Amino acid sequence: MLNFLQQHRTVRKYTDQTINPELLNQLLETTCRASNTGNMQAYSIIVTTDSAIKQELSxxxxNQPMIMQAPVVLTFCADFNRFTLWCEQRQAEPGYDNFQSFMATAQDAIIAAQTFCVAAESVGLGICYLGTTTYNAGEIIKTLNLPKLVIPITTITVGYPETIPPKTDRLxxxxxxxxxxxxxxxxNDIDQFYAEKENSQFYKDFIAENDKTTLAQVFTDIRYPRKNNEFFSEKFLQVLKQQGFLK
Amino acid sequence: MLNFLQQHRTVRKYTDQTINPELLNQLLETTCRASNTGNMQAYSIIVTTDSAIKQELSxxxxNQPMIMQAPVVLTFCADFNRFTLWCEQRQAEPGYDNFQSFMATAQDAIIAAQTFCVAAESVGLGICYLGTTTYNAGEIIKTLNLPKLVIPITTITVGYPETIPPKTDRLxxxxxxxxxxxxxxxxNDIDQFYAEKENSQFYKDFIAENDKTTLAQVFTDIRYPRKNNEFFSEKFLQVLKQQGFLK
Structure with a gap:
């Protein structure tokens, strides 16, 4: 099992093979066995296969090609809507429209997502996490009709791998x-941790392609620059307010 | 493998058996293979076994007894400190002191935590997530000496199970x-989803023990009441500011 987990790769290209709906349900049932806060199961999973809706999500x-190319797109959401509805129907006064509740349900959404990934990989599927979900949560909320107290946290594309990419490096x-x-x-610690990465031909080429002098600059100037991080921070905080998790 | 994942239980009581340090390292190495944002590995794991430090964390x-009773306590942290230090040493200008960066690194911490849990369970260990981590993040930051841009997100206690508890229900x-x-x-949907839970003798007894009339009231009045959620929301937002992730 440890060996299996160590074989993880992000798979961004899928064959045309669809995922059998029964198998998908088994994976989702397995996912729902994962740990969650107080057994409230305060999260939801939107399973999208319809190409018109995928087009709208894209x-x-x-427009990362995985959305259109993968047979199944899963959006994992923080969700206190269902639990709140239940409380309201049971003479109980819910109090989950706040940031602490958001943190709990967001964690549960990610625990579920990662459990799904392990389960999916164990049956030969390949997965890719899309970090863009929190960048453009407001747009995803519109497309997927998410009500108040529901926010998309991460998206996973899943399908049968066209090829198995090489393992990426780790610190x-x-x-x-x-x-x-x-x-x-x-x-000196920092130099040592990053030495192998910085000395690899792969990253040397990557720095040159991006016209930078250090690998760190590729991250700070191109991949995750301050300007973008701050812009999307503001956007996501607005979504938290709009969906009722922040005053 | 699906069957294995479906056997998950939260284990809160451990035997006296310690965890072999080599095995623990294997589990941690496996954890670090998990997906993470941009392969920045912007998270950290604090492994605490010393009983004086556990006492301080408790x-x-x-004072949940798992902290003192488990041989190993793991605190999974959102961490842009290391990456920021690296950028600063490499003529790159880091821009990760914002909420979007926090969301990315918090997700990576949870993905790592859940990967650790699956790995640990596969070798016969039992785990328990402690949701108290975000309630009292400020206190944990002091005990574990966490610098700016590091915030504890979840804690896992791990050890060999004294007994295997029964599986809990799911919706x-x-x-x-x-x-x-x-x-x-x-x-009507809500009634149907919760019918099995509400009709079980286990929860009927639980409602009576808590002197409530509905199960939902046990959550809203005792386990996760509005007053607490709002108090801890304010506290955690202050921690986000103090650690540099929120203006």
């Missing part, structure tokens, strides 16, 4: 794991 | 899964 994901464990408490890094 | 988790799949787009629920 711009929110910056050494000591860059991620701290023992007992957090140990702040020295400049 | 009140932040409302029917159609309460969680929406086809193509979101379909708002009728009062």
């Amino acid at each position: 711009p929110a994901h910056f 050494p464990l000591e860059a991620i794991v701290h023992r007992e408490t957090y140990h702040e890094f020295t400049p | 009140p932040a988790h409302f 029917p799949l159609e309460a969680i899964v929406h086809r193509e787009t979101y379909h708002e629920f009728t009062p």
